[in-house]
Amino acid sequence: MAVSTKAPKARQLSDLARQEERTAWWLLFPSLLLLFLIGIYPLAQVFYLSTTNKRFASSQPTEFIGFANYRDLLSMTVRELPVQLDEAGQPVIEDGKKQYESWVRVLPREPLRYRAAFEFGFFGKRYVIGAVNADFIKSVWDTIVFTVVAVALETLIGLIIALALSRKFFGRSVMRTAMLVPWAIITVVSSLIWEWMFKSNRSGFFNALFDRLGWGDGNTVFLVNPALQMPSIIAIDVWKTAPFMALLLLAGLATIPRELYEAAEVDGANKIRKFFSITLPLLLPTMAVALVFRTLDSLRVFDLFQVVFGERRYSMATFAQFTLVSNKDMGLSAAASVIIFIILFIFAIIYMRSLKVDA
Amino acid sequence: MKKVFLALAAAILAFASAQEINYITGNRGSDVDYATRKAQEYMADHPGVTINVIQGPESATDRAQQYLQFFEAQSGEVDLFEIDVIWPGDMAEHLVNLYDYAGYNEAAPDFFPAIVANNTVDGRLVGIPYFTDAGLLYYRQDLLDKYSLSVPTTWDELTAAAQTIQDGERAEGNPDFWGFVWQGNAYEGLTCDALEWVASNGGGEIVEVQEDGSKLITINNENAIAALEKAASWVGTISPNGVTGYQEEDAREVWQSGNAAFMRNWPYAYSLGNGEDSAVAGKFGVAALPMGSGEGARNAGTLGGWQLAVSKYSANPEVAADFALFLTNHENQLDNAITRSLLPTRTAVYEDQALLDSGSAFMAEFLPVFQGAVARPSTATAPNYLQASQYFFSAVHSVLTGEEDAETALALLELDLESLTGFPTAQ
Amino acid sequence: MNKQTRKIIGEIFFYILIAIIAIYLIFPFYWALISALKTEGELIAAPATFFPKEITFRNFQAVFTNTAFLRGILNSFIVAGSTTLFSLMVGAFAGYALGKLRFRGRTPTLYTILAMTMFPAVAILSGLFQVIKAIQDIAWLNVPTLVLLILIYMVFTLPFTIWVLTSFFRGLPDSLLQAAQVDGATFLQTFWYILLPLTAPALVTTGLLAFIGAWNEYLFALTFTLQEPGSRTVPVAISQLGGRFAMQEPTGELMAAALIITVPLITLVLIFQNRIVDGLTAGAVKG
Structure with missing residues (x-):
C-alpha cells in the first residue's frame, strides 16, 4: 500500500521492489512453514479451550462457556479491613500495633467467593485485595516481580562481564570458560544444586557459611520463608542467565567498528564518555x-519454580501446569495461558516501542 | 506361488496371535530390572506374548501428567500402568474393571481389604494392589535408653520425649540436633502426615463416606483443630523451622546423619537407615505412629503404595490383566518383599516363613499397622482429589507457618471443599 | 592522587569485581563437584564440609555405568546439534529477509514469529501431542522420534534465532548491499558471500544459545520419548536416575551426572571458542 501512494518513483522501482518482495517471502518460507505446520494447531487450540469448561482426560462433555474462565481468573476487589475491637469498643492492640479483622469478614462470597491475595496499609488504613483465584493473581504478581528484578540484574551483570571480557586482562580465558558453566548445566539440575546449597540446616552451603561467619542460627529457611523466597530464586536465575546476556552483548560489542573509538580518542573523550556516546x-x-527474549523467558519461568518451590509458591507457568494436571481444569489452564500470552505481548510491545527494535 | 501364499498365511497367523503389551513401571533403581526379569518369566510360559517394559518418570506430577496425556488422547499405546494409591478414583473412567477378567474374583479377597476398597470405584475394581506403604514412627533406641524413656504411644509423650532428648543432646554440644522430623512442605506428603495427626486424634478422615453411601465433609471439628495446633507447636521447638519445607528425603537426611530422635516416614527409610553409610545403623526401631488424646483417638498411618491398572484403550487387556495378576501373586510379592523391601498386599505373604527368615522380617511385625492404614479420601472426592488435597495441605501449611490459626484455616478449608465437591458438611 | 595511582586503584577494583563474579559463576559447580565426591554419610552431615574428608568415586561410577544416561548424552548432542544447525540455516534466510529487505507485511511477520514463543510449554503440550501423533500415524513417513524432537525444538528456537539474526543483519551498513548490487550480484549472492561471513560472530553466539536451549528442554522430551527409551535425551535420563528404594533421591549421583554432562559441552565450546569465537572479541572495544 505504501508503494502505490508514492506514485512515480515507486513505479520506477516497482520491478526491483517486487523482486525484492518475492525474494523476501521465499527466504521466509521455510521458517514460516515449519512454525505453522507444528505450531499453529496447538496455539489455536489453547485459545479455543480457554472458552470452554473442558476437563483434562475426562469423558465429561465439553461446553462453550464464553469468558467465564477469564472472569474466574481475573475477578478482583479491594476492601478496607475494619479495626478489631474489644468488648469495650476499643481497638485491640498487640505489640503496639492495631489489630485488624480477618479478610474473611469483608470479602464477598456471593455469587463468587473471594480469597485474600494481598494485604497492604495505605494512609493509616489497612486494605485487602481479594481475588476469586488468589493463587493465580499472586502468581502473576510474583512472576512480574521476579522478571523485572532478575532481568535488570542479569543485564547489569551481563554487561559488566561482556565489557570485562572485551578487554585483555590476566585470566580472561578462565573467565570466558567460567561464564559458560552456569549456562551449560541443565536447568532442572542446576535448580537442584542450588536447592541443595540453600538447605534449611547446616548441611547446606549457605547455612554452613553464615554460621561460620556468625550470622543467623544456622537454620535459616531460605526457600520457605516468604521474605527470603524471592531473593533466593532471583539469585539462582541471575546466576543461570547472566552469561546469556554476556554472550549476546559480547557479540554486539564485536560489531562496533573500532575506528569510532579511535576517532573519539583523538577528540580526547574519556572512558565514561566513550561508553555513553558510542x-x-x-x-x-x-x-x-x-532483553526481549530474557523477559519473555522469565515470564514463562517453569523448571526453576517447579523444582525450588513446588506448590508452595507458583509462577504463572507452574500455576497453569498445576491447574491442568492436579486440578484437571483444562479450560481454566488454557485461559491462564492466554492471559500469560497477553502479558508477554504487552511486555514485548513496550520494549519494541521504547527501544525501537522493530523500526 | 503356493509357497508364497503359505508363507504369507503363516505370517498373518503369527501376527494375529502375537500379543504385545507395553508396561510402565516405576522409577526406582531396581524397578526396570525387576519388571524385565518378571516379564521374561511370564513370556517363557506364554509364547506369543511380548511385554515391553518402560521406565516411568520420577516425579509423581510428571507421571500423572504423562498418564493423563495418554488418556486424553485415548491412546492404547500403554496397556499396563503402575498407579499411585490416590489415583484410582481420578483415573477410573480410563481403566478396565478387573473383575471382568479371569482370576480376579477369586484373588481379590486375599488382598488387604482397605486397599481393594480404595481401588474399587462404583463396584469396579480398577487396580490390583501391587505393594503397599504406611506412615511409621522411627525412634532412636539408643537415645531412649540414654534418657530412660520408652517408645511414645501418644503425641503428648512424643512431644515430651523429643524435647527431653533434644535438650540433652544440645547441652552435650550438638547444635544440629532436633527432637522430631517429618514432612511439612506444602505437597501431597503433608496431606499424608496431617491426615495421620487428625485421624489419630479422632478428627476423622477429611471427607468420609457414610454407611448409606453419601459423602460428608468432616474436617472442621475440634479434634482436628487440636491436632493441627499440636503439630504447629512443634515447628521451631522440637522440629526445625525448615520442616515446613521438608519432604521425605529431607527428613531422612537429618535422621540418618544422627541428628533427630524421632522421625515420621515411610518404610523405605528402614533399609537405608541400616545401610553401611548410615550414622544410625542398628540404633533405631520403628513403631506405629502415636495417637492423640481426643475422643475416638487411635493409631493411624496413612496408606501409600502402588497399584497395577489396565488401560481401557488397550488392544490386549486380557493379557495385561493376566500379567498384572502374575506380578501380584504370592511368590512374586514374596520376591518383591525380600529383594526390594516392598511391602506385600496379600496378608498370607506376611506369614510366609521365607519372609520371616529374610532381612525384611520387620514387615511381619507391623502387619496390623499396614492393614489398618488410613486411606486418603481420594476415591470419595474423585475426580477432584488432587485439588481437594491441595486445599487441605495448603490450609495445614498455613497453620504450620503461623499465617493462619487452625480454627480459621479449617473453616475456610470446609468452604473450599464444599464448593469443590458439593458434599454437605458435618455440622 | 595522581593519574598513575588512580589507574592502579581502578585496576584493583576491576580485578576484585571480576573475582567476585567468577566465584559467583563457578561456586555452585564446585559445590556440585564436592557433593558428588562425598560419601553419603558426609553429604547429609551437618555442618557441611567445604572439602570432602573422604573422596569416593562411587557416584561417578554409577553414572558412567548407566547406559541409558550415556545414550542420553549422544541423543542430546544429535538433537541439540541438528536443531541448532537447521535453525541457523533457516533462520539466517529469514533474518536476512526481515533485516535487510523491504516488503509489505514485514512487521506483522516479526510479531507473529515472536508470538510463537509466548505460551508456556505446558499449555501447548496437549495440542502438540495430537500433532505429533498425527505425524506418527502417517505410517509411510515413519518419522523417527529424534527427528520429531528436532522439529519441535526448532519451533521454539527459530523465533529467537530469527530475531537475533534480524537485528544483526540490520546493523550491517546498507552501503555493502548497494555496492554488491552495483556489481550485479543477486540477493542470494550478496547474502552468501558478503552478509553471512560478516555475521559469523552473531551466528556462533545465536547457535550456542539455541543449542543450550534445546539441550535443556525437559517436558517435551519426556512426553515424546516415553515409549521409546532409546531416544531419551539427557534431561530425561537424569530425571530417571532413581534411588535404590522408593522415594530415595540419589543426590550424589545427580551432582555427578550434572558435572559429567557439563564437561563435554564446555570442551566443545572451548574448541569453538579458540577457532571462531575469537572473532567475537577481535573488533571489540578498547578500554
Missing part, C-alpha cells in the same frame, strides 16, 4: 533483543 547506543539494538 558503546551504549550501538549496543542498544543487541541489548533490546536480548
Whole structure:
C-alpha cells in the first residue's frame, strides 16, 4: 500500500521492489512453514479451550462457556479491613500495633467467593485485595516481580562481564570458560544444586557459611520463608542467565567498528564518555533483543519454580501446569495461558516501542 | 506361488496371535530390572506374548501428567500402568474393571481389604494392589535408653520425649540436633502426615463416606483443630523451622546423619537407615505412629503404595490383566518383599516363613499397622482429589507457618471443599 | 592522587569485581563437584564440609555405568546439534529477509514469529501431542522420534534465532548491499558471500544459545520419548536416575551426572571458542 501512494518513483522501482518482495517471502518460507505446520494447531487450540469448561482426560462433555474462565481468573476487589475491637469498643492492640479483622469478614462470597491475595496499609488504613483465584493473581504478581528484578540484574551483570571480557586482562580465558558453566548445566539440575546449597540446616552451603561467619542460627529457611523466597530464586536465575546476556552483548560489542573509538580518542573523550556516546547506543539494538527474549523467558519461568518451590509458591507457568494436571481444569489452564500470552505481548510491545527494535 | 501364499498365511497367523503389551513401571533403581526379569518369566510360559517394559518418570506430577496425556488422547499405546494409591478414583473412567477378567474374583479377597476398597470405584475394581506403604514412627533406641524413656504411644509423650532428648543432646554440644522430623512442605506428603495427626486424634478422615453411601465433609471439628495446633507447636521447638519445607528425603537426611530422635516416614527409610553409610545403623526401631488424646483417638498411618491398572484403550487387556495378576501373586510379592523391601498386599505373604527368615522380617511385625492404614479420601472426592488435597495441605501449611490459626484455616478449608465437591458438611 | 595511582586503584577494583563474579559463576559447580565426591554419610552431615574428608568415586561410577544416561548424552548432542544447525540455516534466510529487505507485511511477520514463543510449554503440550501423533500415524513417513524432537525444538528456537539474526543483519551498513548490487550480484549472492561471513560472530553466539536451549528442554522430551527409551535425551535420563528404594533421591549421583554432562559441552565450546569465537572479541572495544 505504501508503494502505490508514492506514485512515480515507486513505479520506477516497482520491478526491483517486487523482486525484492518475492525474494523476501521465499527466504521466509521455510521458517514460516515449519512454525505453522507444528505450531499453529496447538496455539489455536489453547485459545479455543480457554472458552470452554473442558476437563483434562475426562469423558465429561465439553461446553462453550464464553469468558467465564477469564472472569474466574481475573475477578478482583479491594476492601478496607475494619479495626478489631474489644468488648469495650476499643481497638485491640498487640505489640503496639492495631489489630485488624480477618479478610474473611469483608470479602464477598456471593455469587463468587473471594480469597485474600494481598494485604497492604495505605494512609493509616489497612486494605485487602481479594481475588476469586488468589493463587493465580499472586502468581502473576510474583512472576512480574521476579522478571523485572532478575532481568535488570542479569543485564547489569551481563554487561559488566561482556565489557570485562572485551578487554585483555590476566585470566580472561578462565573467565570466558567460567561464564559458560552456569549456562551449560541443565536447568532442572542446576535448580537442584542450588536447592541443595540453600538447605534449611547446616548441611547446606549457605547455612554452613553464615554460621561460620556468625550470622543467623544456622537454620535459616531460605526457600520457605516468604521474605527470603524471592531473593533466593532471583539469585539462582541471575546466576543461570547472566552469561546469556554476556554472550549476546559480547557479540554486539564485536560489531562496533573500532575506528569510532579511535576517532573519539583523538577528540580526547574519556572512558565514561566513550561508553555513553558510542558503546551504549550501538549496543542498544543487541541489548533490546536480548532483553526481549530474557523477559519473555522469565515470564514463562517453569523448571526453576517447579523444582525450588513446588506448590508452595507458583509462577504463572507452574500455576497453569498445576491447574491442568492436579486440578484437571483444562479450560481454566488454557485461559491462564492466554492471559500469560497477553502479558508477554504487552511486555514485548513496550520494549519494541521504547527501544525501537522493530523500526 | 503356493509357497508364497503359505508363507504369507503363516505370517498373518503369527501376527494375529502375537500379543504385545507395553508396561510402565516405576522409577526406582531396581524397578526396570525387576519388571524385565518378571516379564521374561511370564513370556517363557506364554509364547506369543511380548511385554515391553518402560521406565516411568520420577516425579509423581510428571507421571500423572504423562498418564493423563495418554488418556486424553485415548491412546492404547500403554496397556499396563503402575498407579499411585490416590489415583484410582481420578483415573477410573480410563481403566478396565478387573473383575471382568479371569482370576480376579477369586484373588481379590486375599488382598488387604482397605486397599481393594480404595481401588474399587462404583463396584469396579480398577487396580490390583501391587505393594503397599504406611506412615511409621522411627525412634532412636539408643537415645531412649540414654534418657530412660520408652517408645511414645501418644503425641503428648512424643512431644515430651523429643524435647527431653533434644535438650540433652544440645547441652552435650550438638547444635544440629532436633527432637522430631517429618514432612511439612506444602505437597501431597503433608496431606499424608496431617491426615495421620487428625485421624489419630479422632478428627476423622477429611471427607468420609457414610454407611448409606453419601459423602460428608468432616474436617472442621475440634479434634482436628487440636491436632493441627499440636503439630504447629512443634515447628521451631522440637522440629526445625525448615520442616515446613521438608519432604521425605529431607527428613531422612537429618535422621540418618544422627541428628533427630524421632522421625515420621515411610518404610523405605528402614533399609537405608541400616545401610553401611548410615550414622544410625542398628540404633533405631520403628513403631506405629502415636495417637492423640481426643475422643475416638487411635493409631493411624496413612496408606501409600502402588497399584497395577489396565488401560481401557488397550488392544490386549486380557493379557495385561493376566500379567498384572502374575506380578501380584504370592511368590512374586514374596520376591518383591525380600529383594526390594516392598511391602506385600496379600496378608498370607506376611506369614510366609521365607519372609520371616529374610532381612525384611520387620514387615511381619507391623502387619496390623499396614492393614489398618488410613486411606486418603481420594476415591470419595474423585475426580477432584488432587485439588481437594491441595486445599487441605495448603490450609495445614498455613497453620504450620503461623499465617493462619487452625480454627480459621479449617473453616475456610470446609468452604473450599464444599464448593469443590458439593458434599454437605458435618455440622 | 595522581593519574598513575588512580589507574592502579581502578585496576584493583576491576580485578576484585571480576573475582567476585567468577566465584559467583563457578561456586555452585564446585559445590556440585564436592557433593558428588562425598560419601553419603558426609553429604547429609551437618555442618557441611567445604572439602570432602573422604573422596569416593562411587557416584561417578554409577553414572558412567548407566547406559541409558550415556545414550542420553549422544541423543542430546544429535538433537541439540541438528536443531541448532537447521535453525541457523533457516533462520539466517529469514533474518536476512526481515533485516535487510523491504516488503509489505514485514512487521506483522516479526510479531507473529515472536508470538510463537509466548505460551508456556505446558499449555501447548496437549495440542502438540495430537500433532505429533498425527505425524506418527502417517505410517509411510515413519518419522523417527529424534527427528520429531528436532522439529519441535526448532519451533521454539527459530523465533529467537530469527530475531537475533534480524537485528544483526540490520546493523550491517546498507552501503555493502548497494555496492554488491552495483556489481550485479543477486540477493542470494550478496547474502552468501558478503552478509553471512560478516555475521559469523552473531551466528556462533545465536547457535550456542539455541543449542543450550534445546539441550535443556525437559517436558517435551519426556512426553515424546516415553515409549521409546532409546531416544531419551539427557534431561530425561537424569530425571530417571532413581534411588535404590522408593522415594530415595540419589543426590550424589545427580551432582555427578550434572558435572559429567557439563564437561563435554564446555570442551566443545572451548574448541569453538579458540577457532571462531575469537572473532567475537577481535573488533571489540578498547578500554
